[in-house]
Structure formats: structure tokens, C-alpha cells
Amino acid sequence: MNEFLLIFRRETRKEDNIPPSPEQIxxxxxxxxxxxxxxxxxxxxxxxxxQLAHEGKVIKPNNLVTNGPxxxxxxxxxxxxxxxxxxxxxxxxxxxxxxILSVGGSVEVRQIVPMD
Amino acid sequence: MQDQxxxxxxxxxxxxxxxxxxxxxxxxxxxxxxxxxxxxxxLLAAESWGLKGMPNNPTAWLYAISKNKAKDVFKxxxxxxxxxxxxxxxxxxxxxxxxxxxxxxxxxDSQLTMMFAICHSSISTEAQIGLSLNLLCGFGVDEIAxxxxxxxxxxxxxxxxxxxxxKAEKVKIELPSGSEIxxxxxxxxxxxxxxxxxGYYSTSQNQTLRKExxxxxxxxxxxxxxxxxxxxxxxxxxxxxxxxxxSRFDARINALGDLILYEEQDxxxxxxxLIGKGQYYxxxxxxxxxxxxxxxxxxxx
Numbered sequence: 233m234n235e236f237l238l239i240f241r242r243e244t245r246k247e248d249n250i251p252p253s254p255e256q257i258x259x260x261x262x263x264x265x266x267x268x269x270x271x272x273x274x275x276x277x278x279x280x281x282x283q284l285a286h287e288g289k290v291i292k293p294n295n296l297v298t299n300g301p302x303x304x305x306x307x308x309x310x311x312x313x314x315x316x317x318x319x320x321x322x323x324x325x326x327x328x329x330x331x332i333l334s335v336g337g338s339v340e341v342r343q344i345v346p347m348d
Numbered sequence: 349m350q351d352q353x354x355x356x357x358x359x360x361x362x363x364x365x366x367x368x369x370x371x372x373x374x375x376x377x378x379x380x381x382x383x384x385x386x387x388x389x390x391l392l393a394a395e396s397w398g399l400k401g402m403p404n405n406p407t408a409w410l411y412a413i414s415k416n417k418a419k420d421v422f423k424x425x426x427x428x429x430x431x432x433x434x435x436x437x438x439x440x441x442x443x444x445x446x447x448x449x450x451x452x453x454x455x456x457d458s459q460l461t462m463m464f465a466i467c468h469s470s471i472s473t474e475a476q477i478g479l480s481l482n483l484l485c486g487f488g489v490d491e492i493a494x495x496x497x498x499x500x501x502x503x504x505x506x507x508x509x510x511x512x513x514x515k516a517e518k519v520k521i522e523l524p525s526g527s528e529i530x531x532x533x534x535x536x537x538x539x540x541x542x543x544x545x546x547g548y549y550s551t552s553q554n555q556t557l558r559k560e561x562x563x564x565x566x567x568x569x570x571x572x573x574x575x576x577x578x579x580x581x582x583x584x585x586x587x588x589x590x591x592x593x594x595s596r597f598d599a600r601i602n603a604l605g606d607l608i609l610y611e612e613q614d615x616x617x618x619x620x621x622l623i624g625k626g627q628y629y630x631x632x633x634x635x636x637x638x639x640x641x642x643x644x645x646x647x648x649x
Contacts, residue, residue, distance in 0.1 A: 257391060263398070264394070286416070
């Protein structure tokens with residue numbers, strides 16, 4: 233078994249879209265719970281990870297600190313979890329059910345380099 | 349409370365508070381930004397709580413996240429403004445530490461002043477009711493469309509236009525001063541009265557929704573009375589009228605959803621608690637010499 237980091241990215245809502253109703257928002261919570269429950273039941277879940285706040289800073293050499301990346305940028309990372317799977321293909325397969333995909337987001341799958 | 353009701357419940361109780369507080373802090377011209385922040389906060393809640401489980405204090409979680417989002421958005425806006433319009437540099441409050449006051453008092457104040465802002469004379473009564481439902485009652489576009497027997501696109505456009513108007517008029521979110529307060533309060537009360545009627549007499553088939561409209565109208569009226577500055581006899585009379593009417597809510601409709609006339613109603617179905625409240629507020633409204641139309645209607649009811 234190898235461990236994989238799943239990185240979630242989500243596009244922000246388009247300005248002129250009608251905002252979702254509370255019932256729709258509530259409904260969005262369930263797929264996450266279900267997806268995690270399935271991963272956990274099949275012993276794929278290593279860590280339910282974290283959600284990341286939007287504010288961030290980037291530190292570069294020579295004491296250069298910049299704000300960002302800002303939320304409008306598609307590349308902003310929204311959150312992550314860690315799973316285990318036999319191969320990156322299997323990990324990618326497991327990611328296909330991730331609810332972020334149904335709201336226009338994406339999942340990046342990266343293998344964590346094992347130390348032993 | 350059941351888990352599946354949690355977000356709708358929080359949305360009902362917290363959405364309006366967050367919108368009012370943010371708008372009061374950042375001004376009506378940023379109403380869209382405030383709505384986006386609140387909406388995004390709830391979306392993040394759905395994801396985050398789904399993944400990590402419930403926070404200990406969901407309300408505090410929502411306040412903290414929306415505050416951070418507001419910080420982020422306005423910091424970014426300030427940078428943007430400074431770059432494209434250097435003249436505005438002094439105006440942009442980008443260097444002031446951003447604080448958002450989530451105290452009960454400010455939450456209450458913000459909602460009350462928001463009520464007055466919405467009832468600004470520049471927008472139509474219809475739009476005022478819609479906006480009140482949207483911003484102060486946490487009703488979604490679909491529910492408002494249902495209440496007005498209209499479709500969601502029409503309602504959405506009506507709300508957007510009204511918000512544009514409030515922005516363009518630079519309506520201040522504050523309580524009008526001394527003499528003006530009575531005049532504005534009249535408009536506020538008319539809107540609340542219509543909001544209540546919409547629920548009480550409307551032709552919408554959705555019984556739960558209609559009841560909710562009445563409850564929201566009463567909640568907002570109660571908010572007026574809770575504040576010494578707006579606790580005027582007419583407001584008490586209005587709430588009294590609403591109490592008397594709603595005490596008969598269950599008695600006036602039979603199992604088939606048909607209306608039952610007053611004489612034929614089963615008095616046992618009348619809600620005595622509400623009748624008592626109605627009498628209480630009617631008594632309170634008798635202070636002073638002013639007689640409003642609500643006094644007369646309440647007395648008849």
C-alpha cells in the first residue's frame with residue numbers, strides 16, 4: 233500500500249449565478265460524509281486532512297513575502313486528505329467519486345514518497 | 349436537532365445576522381460582496397463539516413470564517429483600488445485593522461438598521477417585501493417566488509434591481525434621526541403589515557411557507573418593539589393585530605385547506621397564548637394619544 237495526498241481545488245461561484253438555497257447547501261454536505269465513510273470503510277482513509285483558509289502568503293528567497301494566492305485563482309488549494317491505495321491508478325479511481333467534482337472543482341492525486 | 353436540518357436552521361437564524369452586520373460595516377454599496385461572503389461561508393461549512401464533522405460551536409465558526417473572508421476580500425479590493433486609482437489611496441481603509449463586531453448588541457442593531465435601509469423610498473413596496481424576505485428572513489429566491497406566485501428569474505431580477513438601486517442611492521444603514529424616524533417607521537410597518545398579509549391571505553398553496561411568512565413578520569415587528577428607539581405605540585398595535593390574527597391560524601382552515609368563516613370556527617383551536625400576547629401589546633400601544641390604523645384594526649380583531 234502507498235499513501236496519496238488528494239488536493240482539492242474549487243472554482244469560486246460565478247457572480248451572476250443564483251446562490252444555492254440552504255437545503256441545497258445542506259445536501260452538499262452529505263456526499264462528503266458518504267464519500268469519506270466509503271473510503272474509511274474500505275480502509276483507504278489515512279487522514280481526513282484539513283480545509284484551508286483562503287488567506288495565504290508565499291515566501292521566496294531574499295526575504296520576499298507576497299500575499300496570495302487569492303481565491304479567484306483557480307490554483308488555490310481548498311483542502312486535502314490522505315488516502316492509501318495499491319497504485320496511483322487505484323487512488324485516482326477512488327478520487328472519481330469526490331464531491332468536489334460535482335461543483336466544478338478538481339482533485340490532484342500525488343503519491344507520498346515512502347521513507348522505508 | 350437532526351443533522352440534516354442543521355444548515356437550513358443555521359441559515360435561517362444566522363444568514364440575516366451575518367448579512368446585516370457585514371453590510372453595516374462595509375456599507376450598502378458592498379451588499380453583493382457581503383452576500384457572496386456569507387454564501388461562500390455556508391458552502392465551505394458544507395464541505396468542511398462533511399469532511400471533519402461538526403465544530404463545537406457552529407455559529408461561532410460561521411462568524412469567524414466570514415470575518416476572515418471579509419478581511420481577505422477587502423484587503424484584496426484595497427490593493428486593486430490603489431493600483432487602478434491611486435487617488436483613492438487615502439480613502440481606501442486598507443491599513444486599518446479590520447474588526448467585525450459580532451456582539452449581540454451590534455447584531456441586533458445591524459438588523460434593525462437594515463430594516464430601515466430596505467424600506468428606503470427609492471424602491472417599490474413589492475421589492476421591499478422581497479428584499480426583507482431575502483436579507484432579513486433568510487428566504488431563498490425559490491421560496492420568495494413561491495410566496496409571490498412568480499418564477500425564480502423574475503424574483504431574482506427584481507431583487508438584483510432593488511439592490512442596485514440601494515447601492516446607487518448610497519442608502520446609509522442607520523437609524524434615521526428624531527423627526528424622520530416616525531415617517532420611515534411608517535414605511536417599515538407597512539412593509540411588515542404586507543409581509544404578514546402575504547402569509548395570512550396569500551393564495552400560495554404552501555401552508556408551511558405561509559405560516560413562516562407570518563412568523564417572520566411578527567419576529568421583525570418584535571425587533572422594533574425590543575428597541576427603545578422604535579418601541580412606539582403604533583408598532584405595538586401592529587404586533588397586537590398580528591397576534592390576534594395568527595391566534596386563529598389553525599382554526600380558519602379546515603382539513604381540505606378551505607377557509608372557515610369566523611362564526612363557524614372552532615374556538616378550541618384558537619391559540620390562547622397568542623390572544624394573551626395580543627392583548628398585552630394592545631395595552632402597551634395605548635400609551636400616548638396617538639391612534640394609528642393598526643390600533644383600530646387590532647381592536648376590531
